Amino acid sequence: MIAFIFNSLVLSGSLAVVAAHAGHDHLHHSNDAIGQIPLSGPNEMPVIFNRPILEKDGYIPSFAGISTFAHLPYLQCWEEDANEDYDIAVIGAPYDIGVTFRTGARFGPSGIREGSKRIKGYNNELHVNPFKSWAKAVDCGDIPFEPFDSEQAMAQIESHAKYILSRPARPTHSKLNNGIPRLITLGGDHTILLPVLRAMREAHGRPISVIHFDSHLDTWAPEIYNVKAKGSKYNHGNPLYHASKEGLTTNGTSLHVGIRSSLYDKDDIARDEALGYRMIKANDIFTLGVDGISERIKEILGSPDDALVYLSIDIDVIDPSMAPATGTPETGGFLTREMRYILRSLYGYNIVGMDVVEVAPAYDTQAQLTTFLAADLIYETMSMMVKYGEQKH
Structure with a gap:
């Protein structure tokens, strides 16, 4: 057998x-x-x-592919031999060392990129396709930084942002902003705003008008946390305190929009005004409406002729019923459509940079509500950047 x-x-x-x-x-x-x-x-x-023989289809589904923001081409922007030029650069800053409540914003950049997969076309409200225009936009990936030391990490974020902004101008667009690219940063917690504004101030040679969409002031003095602890000097509750002290923001034409949180002290508002900021509260929408808020923002900014505007969007400016994935949620915020309407009303201003921060995907729903919204807000802003450039050519 x-x-x-x-x-x-x-x-x-x-x-x-x-x-x-x-x-x-x-x-x-x-x-x-x-x-x-x-x-x-x-x-x-x-x-x-x-x-x-392989038959290739020119159509690629939105849900397919490696996740860059809105399917933008990936460029290794920090390599010395990467000599390609660009007009708009998307970077990730997965930093959340400065969080005071719920951590997790370090996963914001990857979450926002994933939420942007369906974005690839024409903006019907602003009448522009930001992906088929004069502007070359790229995704540079995430900034490499030290995850254990906040000051070292911030220095690295600043140096990498400066490197992005110092790229040689594209020959046909060198007159727009003196050839300085526009910067879109995916956060990370709100601490990243400070090193990015340092880079913006140096690149443009003057202070920037910042529109700060948030439920919190983010101008709290460092001693509120722990004056004895060196690591408390920089955190997500005080980037604009330092920005004002360092002369990075314009005095009187920078503002907060959507404020509604409780304050540490009754003197917080007086200190905020002394730092040069103006305030629009979330509850102002009941008296002013969305158009009134838009007009109030433009009134504070002044004429768009010479203004350089930076948008810093903490996702918690939106009500947590629509954007739950954030570290410090506050009830009573804007609705998503209100926020997008207010953003689009800024069309005509020279928006030189923007960020979306405090997106912590671990707290999102399975429907990815927060990361979709974050991607949409960037899309609206990128559309305005491109539309502004069309007018100047």
Whole structure:
């Protein structure tokens, strides 16, 4: 019985070898393919594998592909030999060392990119397709930084942002902002605003008017947290305190929009005004309406002729019923359509940079409500950036 089984296995193996050689021979003589690739071992005669013709479809579904923001081309912007130019650069800053409540914003950049997959076309409200225009937009990936030391990490975020903004101008667009690219940053917690504004101030050579969409002031003095702790100096509750002290923001034409949180102290508002900021509260929507809020923002900004505007959007400016995935949620915020309407009303201003911060995907619903919204707000702003450039050419 054993001998019978052995002989059967030997016979089967022999037949398999014969079949394999027959198959190889058939492939060798086939004329149905365009490429022939030799496959052989070290002491074997080469066997020719005929590669079939691949029919390619020009349409790629939105849900497919590696996640860059809105399917933008990926460019290794920090490589010394990456000499490509661009007009709009998207970068990720997955930093959340400065969080005071719920952590997780370090996963914001990847979440926002995932939420942007369906975005690729025409903005029907602003009448522009930001992906088919004069502007070359790229996704530079995430800034590499030290995740254990906040000051070292902030220095790295600042230096990488400066490097992005110092790219040579594209020959046909060198007169727009002196050829300085527009910067879109995916946060991270709100601490990242400070190093980015430092880079913006140096690149443009003057303070920037900041429109700060948030439920919190983010101008709290460092001593509110712990004056003895060196690490408390910089956190997501005080980037605009430092920005004002360092002369990064314009005095009187920078503002907060959507404020509604409780304050640490009754003097917080007085300190905020002394730092040069103006305030529009979330509840002002009941008296002013969305158009009134839009007009109030433009009144504070002043004429768009010479203004350089930076938008910093903390996702918690939106009510947590529509954007739950954030570290410090506050009830009573704007609705998503209100926020997008207010953003679009800023069309005509020279928006030189923007960020969306405090997106913590771990707290989102399975429907990805918050990351979709964050991506949409960036899309609206990118559309305005491109539309502004169209007018200037």
